[in-house]
Amino acid sequence: MNKPDEAQLFDSDVQQAERRWQQAYDATASSAQRSINRSGIEIKPLYTPHDRAREDFFDDVGFPGAYPNTRGIYASMHRGRSWTQRQLIGWGVPEDYNKRLKEILAHGGTALSLIPCNSVYRGYDADEVPPELLGTCGVVVNSIEDMDIALADVPLDRISCALNDPSPFTLLALLLAVAKRRNIPWQKITGTSNQSDYLSHCVANHMFFRLALPGARRVLTDHIQFANESLPGWNPLSVVGQHTQQAGATPAEAMGFTVAAALQYAEDCIARGMDPDRFLPRFTFFFDISISFFEEIAKFRAGRRLWARLARERLGAKDARSWRFKFHGQTSGVDLTRQQPLNNIARVTAQAMAGIFGGLQSLHTDGYDEAVSVPTAEAARIAIATQNILREEAQLTDVIDPLGGSYYVETLTDRMQEEIEAVIARIDAAGGMFKAVEDGLVQRMIGESALAHQSKIESGEQTVVGVNAYQIDEDPQKYRSQPYPDPAAIDAQCARLKAFKQNRSKPDAANALDDLARSAQGTSNVMASIVTAAEAGATHGEICAVLRRELGFGQPLAIV
Amino acid sequence: MSEFASTYPPKVIVTKIGFDGHDRGSRLVAAFLRDAGMEVIYTPPWQEVATVVKLAIEEDAEVIGISSLATDHLLVPRLMTALRDAGVNDVQVIVGGIVPALDEKLLLDAGVARVFHPGTSLEDIAAEIRALSARARAMRSSELQ
Numbered sequence: 001m002n003k004p005d006e007a008q009l010f011d012s013d014v015q016q017a018e019r020r021w022q023q024a025y026d027a028t029a030s031s032a033q034r035s036i037n038r039s040g041i042e043i044k045p046l047y048t049p050h051d052r053a054r055e056d057f058f059d060d061v062g063f064p065g066a067y068p069n070t071r072g073i074y075a076s077m078h079r080g081r082s083w084t085q086r087q088l089i090g091w092g093v094p095e096d097y098n099k100r101l102k103e104i105l106a107h108g109g110t111a112l113s114l115i116p117c118n119s120v121y122r123g124y125d126a127d128e129v130p131p132e133l134l135g136t137c138g139v140v141v142n143s144i145e146d147m148d149i150a151l152a153d154v155p156l157d158r159i160s161c162a163l164n165d166p167s168p169f170t171l172l173a174l175l176l177a178v179a180k181r182r183n184i185p186w187q188k189i190t191g192t193s194n195q196s197d198y199l200s201h202c203v204a205n206h207m208f209f210r211l212a213l214p215g216a217r218r219v220l221t222d223h224i225q226f227a228n229e230s231l232p233g234w235n236p237l238s239v240v241g242q243h244t245q246q247a248g249a250t251p252a253e254a255m256g257f258t259v260a261a262a263l264q265y266a267e268d269c270i271a272r273g274m275d276p277d278r279f280l281p282r283f284t285f286f287f288d289i290s291i292s293f294f295e296e297i298a299k300f301r302a303g304r305r306l307w308a309r310l311a312r313e314r315l316g317a318k319d320a321r322s323w324r325f326k327f328h329g330q331t332s333g334v335d336l337t338r339q340q341p342l343n344n345i346a347r348v349t350a351q352a353m354a355g356i357f358g359g360l361q362s363l364h365t366d367g368y369d370e371a372v373s374v375p376t377a378e379a380a381r382i383a384i385a386t387q388n389i390l391r392e393e394a395q396l397t398d399v400i401d402p403l404g405g406s407y408y409v410e411t412l413t414d415r416m417q418e419e420i421e422a423v424i425a426r427i428d429a430a431g432g433m434f435k436a437v438e439d440g441l442v443q444r445m446i447g448e449s450a451l452a453h454q455s456k457i458e459s460g461e462q463t464v465v466g467v468n469a470y471q472i473d474e475d476p477q478k479y480r481s482q483p484y485p486d487p488a489a490i491d492a493q494c495a496r497l498k499a500f501k502q503n504r505s506k507p508d509a510a511n512a513l514d515d516l517a518r519s520a521q522g523t524s525n526v527m528a529s530i531v532t533a534a535e536a537g538a539t540h541g542e543i544c545a546v547l548r549r550e551l552g553f554g555q556p557l558a559i560v
Numbered sequence: 561m562s563e564f565a566s567t568y569p570p571k572v573i574v575t576k577i578g579f580d581g582h583d584r585g586s587r588l589v590a591a592f593l594r595d596a597g598m599e600v601i602y603t604p605p606w607q608e609v610a611t612v613v614k615l616a617i618e619e620d621a622e623v624i625g626i627s628s629l630a631t632d633h634l635l636v637p638r639l640m641t642a643l644r645d646a647g648v649n650d651v652q653v654i655v656g657g658i659v660p661a662l663d664e665k666l667l668l669d670a671g672v673a674r675v676f677h678p679g680t681s682l683e684d685i686a687a688e689i690r691a692l693s694a695r696a697r698a699m700r701s702s703e704l705q
Contacts, residue, residue, distance in 0.1 A: 118630055132634045133578060136631040205583070206583065206604070208581075371658060372661075447587050451592070458682060481661070555604060556605060560590045
């Protein structure tokens with residue numbers, strides 16, 4: 001047939017119209033301005049049906065809840081159920097935490113998060129560290145008694161618990177010990193071990209008890225196996241892109257590192273003989289949401305599609321639940337400014353919208369005063385209100401993947417995917433994520449990107465309102481900062497730990513710690529021994545001390 | 561300033577004390593100062609106060625830059641005391657990061673030369689370090705005379 005069909009006719013009309021537009025555009029002053037996003041992709045001034053080379057709708061975009069999940073991992077997405085509002089909390093002593101948690105639950109919260117004190121992150125009890133730091137950035141929890149107080153009157157069988165609990169997962173062990181004490185079966189415990197991704201900690205923020213890398217690798221695989229066998233409602237792994245992006249990785253790099261780390265963890269589990277369809281449905285992800293609005297949306301859509309393909313094709317998962325890219329998003333603190341801090345409410349709003357349009361499952365919005373101090377209660381309230389306004393006033397949840405089909409967003413999703421795949425290929429060529437981290441490759445890539453971004457701010461190429469543009473004179477004393485815990489409460493907490501150690505059954509605790517050491521020396525599951533030790537009254541610091549001794553202590557690489 | 565002093569680039573330690581591990585700031589500042597021609601002694605996070613004092617003496621550093629994101633600046637008064645106890649009086653200490661306004665006074669009163677907050681340009685930090693390095697050298701040469 002020589003007769004052109006309707007589609008071809010339409011196509012040539014569009015081409016003519018596009019040429020006319022291009023000429024008109026080129027004649028304007030703004031045509032010389034180039035725009036390159038944070039991942040290094042040049043952004044055109046206009047996108048049309050001609051920008052997408054790949055045209056197989058079902059292969060690339062499709063429907064929500066259907067492979068490859070580009071438009072979302074569930075059929076109904078936010079229309080069916082809102083994202084979870086998961087605000088991070090943790091400050092002071094267990095009583096402070098419990099009071100704050102109850103306030104949140106009374107205001108409709110259905111999930112808890114627990115941020116421990118930095119001394120806990122680093123593997124120490126309160127009696128091992130300088131007291132002036134205790135409780136300033138998170139709650140001090142060292143023993144089963146502390147955890148019991150922190151979670152007093154909280155229905156552990158009906159609430160999802162997000163624990164900021166890096167390896168060796170002592171907070172989970174203490175939680176399980178408390179549940180047993182309250183006769184709550186572990187099958188009813190639900191939640192996530194946030195911060196279990198030791199590779200992202202190792203390259204980005206070092207907020208963890210630093211076992212030497214091989215030890216950390218073994219403990220995580222044990223932890224995933226333990227959860228698979230004993231905790232059907234628990235997500236043992238949250239693979240974290242937030243750390244690397246906050247440390248300076250571009251959005252594409254952060255997604256690439258995260259997917260590469262997830263592949264590493266999955267392949268470690270498979271090497272242990274575990275079935276991908278047993279553990280992959282329990283993998284979750286956690287990302288930074290920067291203010292680079294469309295880039296973030298495309299990052300999430302591309303990462304979700306890529307993970308579905310890799311889970312199916314590379315890891316061999318057959319169950320559709322294994323392909324789901326479940327993720328939590330947190331608005332970027334690095335984008336926030338100390339100058340004119342109330343402007344940060346606008347930044348957090350734009351970031352949160354990018355996360356929502358990107359199809360996240362839970363969201364933490366930052367307080368506007370993040371660059372001033374640990375967030376105040378007022379700032380935390382506004383952060384939650386921002387989510388409520390976006391959902392219930394702006395009605396962002398009416399349509400699933402509302403930007404899907406946009407010529408720009410679909411093209412950018414494809415381009416971001418290419419960049420992400422290039423990062424993964426580079427990591428694969430270096431021998432996988434574990435090796436790439438051990439050799440410092442990932443750390444160097446992050447450092448270079450951080451410096452490049454800062455150079456753009458210094459040169460003014462990247463505007464930061466109030467910092468390198470639109471500055472005003474302001475009184476830095478004007479904004480209140482979060483107070484530090486009462487020293488008397490910290491003293492009482494230290495006294496409580498001392499009394500706890502005196503009053504517990506010393507032989508039980510000592511025997512459990514010996515068993516833990518033997519587990520670490522041998523091949524039995526270390527996580528099971530950690531839980532038993534917590535139940536027997538061993539403290540967080542004691543458990544960490546045993547593992548530090550048996551599995552080795554690691555230091556960050558000094559890479560600038 | 562003596563001829564000797566002006567010949568050599570400033571010598572600065574960039575480090576983090578305490579528990580926090582967020583090192584974007586310290587790595588960024590260290591890389592910039594290095595590229596600006598300074599002699600930079602960089603350490604990973606989690607350094608003990610005593611380690612930093614020892615390093616300052618061994619390396620004959622002129623400036624110590626402490627990066628803090630999550631309240632570790634509260635340990636800086638301990639560092640100032642430890643430096644004095646070790647007889648180190650000329651090394652200039654600066655702090656950069658999230659430091660609430662009220663705490664800035666605490667640090668300055670403890671002897672910190674300068675506190676840098678988020679949004680400071682790297683050029684400004686480098687300029688201040690050059691000035692503080694010159695001050696440390698002047699103190700040293702006056703001690704020698």
